[in-house]
Amino acid sequence: MGFFDGLRPGRAADFDSGSAATNAIELTKRHSQVSLTRQDAATGNLRINLTWRMRTSDIGGGRESLLRHPLKALRPPEVMGHSQSMVNVDLDLGCLYELTDGTKGVVQPLGGLLGDVNAPPYVKLSGDDRFGSASGETIYVNLDHREAIKRLLVFVYIYDQTPAFDRTHAIVTLYPSNGPRIEIGLDERHPQARSCAVVMIENLKDELVVRREVRFVYGFQAELDRLYGWGLQWGRGYKAKAEK
Template sequence: MGFWSNWGRGAQQFDSGDAAGVVELTRRRPTISLTKQGAAGGNLRVNLSWRMRTSDFGGRRGWDQSLLRHPLRMFKPEMVQAQGPAMVNVDLDLACMYELQDGSKGVVQPLGDFYGSLNAAPYVQLSGDDRFGSGSGETVFINLDHKDDIKRLLVFVYIYDGTPAFDRTHALVTLYPSNGPRVEISLDERAPEARSCAVVMIENVKGEMVVRREVKYVYGFQAELDRLYGWGLQWGRGYKKTKV
């Protein structure tokens, strides 16, 4: 598991305003311009949420009648059937590689507690680390009031530990601009051995902020995504702090 270290800490909660309607980025419609819809300012909120594909393994198909007797079960993290009898949790992490106009590069991610900063470079901040796929998921905030300082941002998702299970989750990355419809990117392609996925690129193209769907799965972690997109960072092995 890779991490990059050179950046600050500390996560805060922010909100980016309401967004009406929804636009889904697909292979046939992969891009949208935030500038053209008047959303190239304020805070862009990027959220990751996921749940298990219960139809992929036995039991709990459709409505579970036992929830009537034990309603609190619906808040229990779903388990995924690994190869063989073992049961594993899926821990998806949301992260963002950044490149600024001055040449600065780095990553904002839970691994290593590199939560970034919203009001100072890199103008990207992670709200926290959700290890169980709760309703709120994980969120990255991007301060587009500093769009002129941003060259490109690669939002990606990786499985921190355990069995690769992208093909057993319903993962959704949603962008909430300061104006206009929210933008959704579904990670619904089957990639049973993949551990990371480049989801969306946010790029400053001659002053226009363009969002482009990527959805490219790789078998490795951050270093492999780095090579794929030519970021040029130095990566080492990292671990999350154990929560008690």
């Protein structure tokens, strides 16, 4: 049985939650949160997607002489897709969870902690995209069990031996079962940061609220844990070798 079949037997199409054709809500420092409950989007499966691209300055773009093309200095930095042969970037998507019964844990590629969407923690990582493909990495949250969820912290971290956040253009997008998608861009320049707390999803008095965080840290999951008071014990983790 495939992954999507396991999520909801016979209804794989339900995971096309949200639509790229609808308007998007961009969470910013000034407008940092939105209520899924008030938008009638607090049921069904919430799809959380991470995609990233390299900036052209790191893949050979932008190197032509400004003396020959002076107007290029006035253009914004171009962002292009990339392949494994160009760069070695591995951004990973993860989620710290806390349930209303006190259960705490993490869903992430490291350690194969992929979660479960039909049983606690009701959070499931679909896979590990190591090269920034168009589909990126995706986490599913089963909001039909929202009463069991206290808070979820979605984060992005850089796996070992990869460039820092200032060399990539990353976007985390939330696709609710109803209404517009929600976008959070990771465009701030933090060249030494290894992890970023992107968005918090909290159940506040029976209202499901999505709040932008975008807090970069120079450590990994343990530092995010300390910052948000999760209280988990952390050890060194490794990934399985990528399939060729």
